[in-house]
Amino acid sequence: MGCAGEQDQGGTVTDAIVVGAGPNGLAAALVLANAGLQVEICEAASTIGGGARTAELTLPGFRHDVCSAAHPMALASPFLRAFDLARHGVEMLQPPVAYAHPLDGGRAGLAWRDLDRTVEGLGRDGRAWKSLFGPLVDRWQRLSGLALSDQRHIPLDLRVMASLGLRLVEQGSPLWNLRFRTQAAPAMLTGVSSHASSPPRALAPAGVGLMLATLAHAVGWPIPRGGSQAIVDAMAAEFTRLGGRIFTDHRVRKLSDLPRARAVLLDVSPAGLLDIAGDELPSRYARRLRAFRYGTAACKVDFALSGPVPWTAEGCDQAGTLHVIGSREEALAAEREVAAGRHAERPYVLVVQPGVVDETRAPKGHHTLWTYAHVPHDSPRDVSEAIIAQIERFAPGFRDLILAKHVRTARDQARHNPNYIGGDIGGGALTTWQLLARPAPRWDPYTTPLRGVYICSASTPPGPGVHGMSGVHAARRALRRRFGIEPPAI
Known part of the structure; x- marks a missing residue:
């Protein structure tokens, strides 16, 4: 049969x-x-x-992405570029800010699609950001071909491999602060590298961060309509x-x-x-x-909100994705705690706010908010209060907007999708x-x-x-x- x-x-x-x-x-x-x-x-x-997948997880009319939400890799993929999502009716909406990294004191690092605008906003570290990402953005298609290959038949482009290799060694080692002078730029890069669900100062997470940050300026971090x-x-x-x-x-x-x-x-x-x-x-x-080996896990929390998140820092309200953790040092400490099997008191929180570009996700005037926090492998703990506290830290009044929430712990993730062993979504x-x-x-x-x-x-x-x-x-x-x-x- x-x-x-x-x-x-x-x-x-x-x-x-x-x-x-x-x-x-x-x-x-x-x-x-x-x-x-x-x-x-x-x-x-x-x-x-x-x-x-996308589903109504909280209240009727609120559509939440069950796992992935923002999709730079969909625009980088040689296969999906050839497939041509737009030709098949998929509208990839571009938030004005690809990702933001709020900091204490009402400040934030903003990764605009325009590299030069990002550089301008980073002040003293603008030139360092440009020298780090400029060569990679110029060759983003070859970089994508390298990153998305089978790792056996690697496209031979010595300039791309040399550019990436030098940057990997720098950002995956104790040299990672060498080029930076202020707080925003290194925090931004660490926030992106933490997508790897691993302590960010290592070669593999550094590679993830460099790739995703390059795509922010090359193709954006789009959100599909609907x-x-x-x-x-x-x-x-x-x-x-x-x-x-x-x-x-x-x-x-x-x-x-x-x-x-x-x-x-x-x-x-x-x-x-x-x-x-x-x-x-x-x-x-x-x-x-x-x-x-399976990695650390994610506790996923989706919110139905009565309005947009009241971020303190200018520009965060235009970001599709935010990395909510604070400084580079805080991110490294939190990820090391989780890797050691402990829950961080202030965890790394990844946030996506689709309503910045997609009005179809919630009833008029309302919003959905997609979040997850990194937690130890197979954790049964609901960390929604820690997530709310981290967002409140940079957006006072957020708690008052919550109409409903849907929690899926790391252990629940594994029940929901058999491929997510212990809540490892990677x-x-x-x-x-x-x-x-x-x-x-x-x-x-x-x-x-x-x-x-x-x-x-x-x-x-x-x-x-x-x-x-x-x-x-x-x-x-x-x-x-x-x-x-x-x-x-x-």
Whole structure:
């Protein structure tokens, strides 16, 4: 019996089956379907989207992004650029300020889309910011190609690699304050690097920060009109137009649950791969999957508000995304606490306010607010009060605007999405080693020892983000190895 509950006389329903309808699973399915193959997707949840779902979580009429909310990687992705979200009806709205970093005393660092405007606002550190990001912004497409590659066939651009390498060494080491003289610029960069859910003074988080901050000036940090669901809905619509079929509410517990297919692509975590195929995997490969490290976690809190957040610092009301933590030193201390398994008294809080550009998210005059705080792995604690306190610190009166809230602890995250092991929404710890050896030390990270079975989740290179590239890389291998089809360049 197959995903559709039917099977032809020959015993094979389709050429390829994709398990999981998140951005990576959908991207893999699109690559295969575009090659003329018959493809089915099995999704355990009742709706598609994985980490890009949108739902009414608090009150009627308030639409909240369930996981991802702002999408610089969607505009950086070679696959999604070729897919052309705008052509498929997705409107990517650009907040005037890509991200803001409020500081005590009514100040804030503001990352405008315009690099020169950002430089002007940073005063004494403006020139340092320009010298740090100018060369990367000028070559952002090549930088994106490097960052979103399979980490095995890296586009050779010595100038980009040299520029990035020097900056990685600087920002991932005790040299990270060398170029700065004031507080705002280093705090801004640390806030972005903390997206890696890891102490920011290390090579991997520094790479994340440099990439995301570059994209702020190159393509912006857009917010999809109507919610992140618009991105995956557009991908699903194109997939079905190509003849693909999607089956929701269909949890695959074992490979034997699936009909025979020439290729099976699994948008699952290493733990999920062990659950589905563990008995069939060679013991050595299974041990490597069990050794895969998961990272710290997120407690997600969504708010329905009676009005906009009353930020003290000028410009924060125009920002789509804010990093709410304070100084660079505070961010480093908070992330070290969480990495050590303790809850930070003042946690790092990531905030997205869609209402800055998207009036469809809440009834007229009202707003939604998307937040999460970093917490220890598998934490059961509701940290909504700590989140409210951090926002109140920079926006007095925020608490009075709250109409309702929806809390999903780290442990709840894992129940909601099986790929979020222990509440790790990034698919695994972002260390330098695990950026390359995801999910196991192998030349080809997408193949498994099982013939025709591939893994295509964020636990493979290039890692987390709504870019679809993990699915693309896995599907291109399947096309070559299983079907003898050379996929077109992207």
